[in-house]
Amino acid sequence: MKVVCVGGGPASFYLSILLKKQEPRHEVSVLERRPAGSTYGWGVTYWPDMFEELTECDPDSAREIAGSSVHWSEGTAHIGGRTVTHPGGVGHAIGRHRLLNILTERAEALGVRVEFGSEVQAAPDPSEADLVVVGDGAHSQLRDRHAEAFGTRRTLGANQYIWLGTTRVFTSFTFAFVETAHGWIWCYAYGYSAHGSTFIAECSTATWTGLGLDRLPEEEALRLLEELFAGQLEGHPLTGRTDTGGRPQWQNFTTVANTSWSHGNLVLIGDAAHTTHYSTGAGTTLALRDAMSLARELRNAPDPAAVPSALAAYAQERQRALLPAQSAARLSAQWYENLARYLDLDPHQMFSLLGQRHSPLLPHLPPRLYYQLDQTLGRLQALRWLKQRVGSRLASTLQSHHAERAGSTTAD
Ligand SMILES: Cc1cc2nc3c(=O)[nH]c(=O)nc-3n(C[C@H](O)[C@H](O)[C@H](O)COP(=O)(O)OP(=O)(O)OC[C@H]3O[C@@H](n4cnc5c(N)ncnc54)[C@H](O)[C@@H]3O)c2cc1C
Incomplete structure (x- = not known):
């Protein structure tokens, strides 16, 4: 063929x-x-x-x-000025x-x-x-x-995003949410080798235009992002794609x-x-x-x-x-x-709901109510698990106890 x-x-x-x-x-x-x-x-x-x-x-x-x-096996979120780390799957x-x-x-x-x-x-x-x-x-x-x-x-997403690289090597899957005078902007970043990480920045169109990211020449836009995410980049530069022939790199995601x-x-x-x-x-x-x-x-x-x-x-x-x-x-x-629905939650709660998105x-559901229900359910599941484990251990201990007694009775 x-x-x-x-x-x-x-x-x-x-x-x-x-x-x-x-x-x-x-x-x-x-x-x-x-x-x-x-x-x-x-x-x-x-x-x-x-x-x-x-x-x-x-x-x-x-x-x-x-x-x-x-x-990596954990996630880190920087939300406003606070940092939260949660263990996660590999x-x-x-x-x-x-x-x-x-x-x-x-x-x-x-x-x-x-x-x-x-x-x-x-x-x-x-x-x-x-x-x-x-x-x-x-x-x-x-x-x-x-x-x-x-x-x-095709369906066009509402937010603007840009796919970048950086020499800062992130060892956990990292999110950072930064508040600006024009609204919030955030990034997801993760290492992919010993030398580099992926860095995706995203924001609403209002924040994007408010910050001037729709008009700034690419190099200036990257420098602005480096300033906004200085706490995460620790002095490392951001790099854009070199193959776009001058086409803007910010996009709305197309499904x-x-x-x-x-x-x-x-x-x-x-x-x-x-x-x-x-x-x-x-x-x-x-x-x-x-x-x-x-x-x-x-x-x-x-x-x-x-x-x-x-x-x-x-x-x-x-x-x-x-x-x-x-x-x-x-x-x-x-x-x-x-x-905006999640921004006034405590950072732990917000990160937890980010994982449940x-x-x-x-x-x-109102995010706080969802969080509480989720926590209660989690506790209930843990209790159920404990009950099952303790229950089955108890059952097998009782079984072997009976077996021993039965054995000793026969031997007698
Ligand atoms: C910002 C961003 C982050 C992402 N992160 C992840 C991630 O972390 N994990 C993950 O699993 N996925 C991720 N993806 C998605 C992933 O990149 C794609 O789903 C994946 O590359 C799809 O593979 P593909 O082979 O179908 O197409 P592509 O990888 O897009 O390959 C298509 C190829 O076709 C070539 N081509 C195009 N037109 C022609 C033509 N006319 N003739 C000949 N060749 C042509 C292109 O040059 C390209 O090499 C991400 C995507 C984006 C946008």
């Missing part, structure tokens, strides 16, 4: 690896418009369950990814450049043809590809050419969704198919899971004639699996858009 993957992001590369692994006779190519090693972005997060899936699918690349990742991050280098090398080693500097504007001729994988990201040109057939929908994921021999994957708000740190994981699912379904398609039903099964599985992530991402974006109930 001939497979052409358009776009050299994590989704396309991972799919190309899995397809070549399961059938080395497939002719698989990846066409990426940028030059080699020049991808955008900083670090991306992922969680232990993703790592297990990667290991199962391709232990070689999983090992490399683990070796190039950092991890999270991992890897530089996007490094991740793509690993995947490119692995794909090439398996025989995938990789062409950098190759911009695709229209679908390749059907004689050149049994399957065209549309993996060219959230602003996919190929998808947009067939937007009606895919049923593409993309598609009703159909395939059209003729085209199939959507990764951000071209769906995006989830960056505050949930899930986009790369979801893109990789799309690749795993599509490869699995194509394994059951022995020839090109069987591909349409494999594509339908893939779309059905992934659309269903994505629902919780999409709902969490929507609620997470809304939490930040409605930040995916809850569908939270937007409908």
Whole structure:
């Protein structure tokens, strides 16, 4: 089978690896418009369950990814002048450049043809590809050419954000909320290597224009952010993207969704198919899971004639699996858009509700009431757990006591 993957992001590369692994006779190519090693972005997060899936699918690349990742196990929030730290689950991050280098090398080693500097504007001729994988990201040109057939929908977030890097290495997942004369501005920051961290700044449009961030030349805007977040950056600079050709780097996040994921021999994957708000740190994981699912379904398609039903099964599985992530991402974006609801809470309470921002109930209850209910429920759960543990220990002690007595009675 001939497979052409358009776009050299994590989704396309991972799919190309899995397809070549399961059938080395497939002719698989990846066409990426940028030059080699020049991808955008900083670090991306992922969680232990993703790592297990990667290991199962391709232990070689999983090992490399683990070796190039950092991890953290607590979150820190700076709210106004106060700092709160909460323990959390283990999270991992890897530089996007490094991740793509690993995947490119692995794909090439398996025989995938990789062409950098190759911009695709229209679908390749059907004689050149049994399957065209549309993996060219959230602003996919190929998808947009067939937007009606895919049923593409876009929703623009209300807040402004910018994706930056810094040489300050954050060792916990860090949030900072800073009050200015024009309203609040905040950042999420996390290390992705021994040398750098991702730093995303976000604020409402009113704060953005009030601070002049809509008009300031980029360098001045970065210096202003460095001043606002001086307490967290500790003298380290912020760096913007160098590949935007002068386009502004502040954006409103676009949530993309598609009703159909395939059209003729085209199939959507990764951000071209769906995006989830960056505050949930899930986009790369979801893109990789799309690749795993599509490869699995194509394994059951022995020839090109069987591909349409494999594509339908893939779309059905992934659309269903994505629902919780999409709902969490929507609620997470809304939490930040409605930040004012949480700002007069005690910092511990606010940080706790930040961790609960995916809850569908939270937007409908007064935050203090929600917090109290959550604490009470937590205590009740702890009590229930204690009761179960103590109860089962007591039961097993009594059982062995009876058994001993029974044993000694028999021996007597
Ligand atoms: C601010 C921000 C922070 C994020 N943080 C995280 C995070 O912490 N964790 C996480 O999991 N996810 C994160 N994400 C999301 C993540 O970056 C994406 O979900 C992920 O990269 C999607 O992978 P993909 O392969 O579908 O697309 P992409 O990674 O976007 O790759 C698409 C590729 O296609 C290429 N391309 C585009 N057009 C063409 C064309 N016409 N011809 C050829 N090539 C083309 C592009 O150059 C690009 O290399 C974040 C996103 C943002 C915006």
